[in-house]
Amino acid sequence: xxxxxQTPRYLIKTRGQQVTLSCSPxxxxxxxxxxxxxxxxxxxxxxxxxxxxxxxxxxxxxxxxGRQFSNSRSEMNVSTLELGDSALxxxxxxxxxxxxxxxxxGPGTRLTVx
Amino acid sequence: TQLLEQSPQFLSIQEGExxxxxxxxxxxxxxxxxxxxxxxxxxVLLVTVVTGGEVKKLKRLTFQFGxxxxxxxxxITAAQPGDTGLYLCAGARSFxxxxxxxxxxxxxxx
Numbered sequence: 001x002x003x004x005x006q007t008p009r010y011l012i013k014t015r016g017q018q019v020t021l022s023c024s025p026x027x028x029x030x031x032x033x034x035x036x037x038x039x040x041x042x043x044x045x046x047x048x049x050x051x052x053x054x055x056x057x058x059x060x061x062x063x064x065x066g067r068q069f070s071n072s073r074s075e076m077n078v079s080t081l082e083l084g085d086s087a088l089x090x091x092x093x094x095x096x097x098x099x100x101x102x103x104x105x106g107p108g109t110r111l112t113v114x
Numbered sequence: 115t116q117l118l119e120q121s122p123q124f125l126s127i128q129e130g131e132x133x134x135x136x137x138x139x140x141x142x143x144x145x146x147x148x149x150x151x152x153x154x155x156x157x158v159l160l161v162t163v164v165t166g167g168e169v170k171k172l173k174r175l176t177f178q179f180g181x182x183x184x185x186x187x188x189x190i191t192a193a194q195p196g197d198t199g200l201y202l203c204a205g206a207r208s209f210x211x212x213x214x215x216x217x218x219x220x221x222x223x224x
Contacts, residue, residue: 108154
């Protein structure tokens with residue numbers, strides 16, 4: 001079974017621009033979660049989507065948004081990029097049902113904002 | 115507020131040594147997972163523990179869930195350079211978001 005895929009793997013953007021990251025979950029998984037990982041803050045939860053609906057949301061500004069499509073693929077968008085948005089953005093998929101908390105992570109997208 | 119504290123934060127040991135990583139919380143979790151992450155990659159799930167007092171073994175790795183389901187430990191026997199990485203615990207409660215620990219960075223030197 002194919003794992004979680006994320007595209008692109010690396011991205012360099014300029015402050016003020018916007019960016020869209022994509023995530024394809026494991027086949028059959030209906031939940032997709034997004035995380036931001038930085039050396040200083042560790043792994044921070046952004047949001048979770050289940051069956052095209054946002055089920056949980058972390059403490060990030062409204063510049064960070066996401067969506068999930070009917071095939072469970074998900075996209076994350078960051079508008080008006082700031083230098084502090086430079087990070088590894090990780091997507092994780094899971095079954096999303098009661099008791100199925102194991103998450104399977106993709107390799108991440110390394111975003112650098114200059 | 116960080117709900118899951120891991121200790122130690124950093125650990126540098128020689129091949130063949132034993133080590134224990136702790137994951138502590140004041141909250142009760144329905145399950146707890148351990149992940150290992152290598153540089154430039156996403157975390158990889160190692161194990162899930164569900165029952166208080168549960169002990170799971172994965173080759174040289176032993177995972178334990180506390181009786182009260184508030185804490186967990188990871189013990190590695192005879193560490194090898196391939197064990198090097200960032201170890202993360204994560205606690206789950208119902209449909210709430212998964213809460214990750216602060217991480218323990220392990221370096222095993224030959």
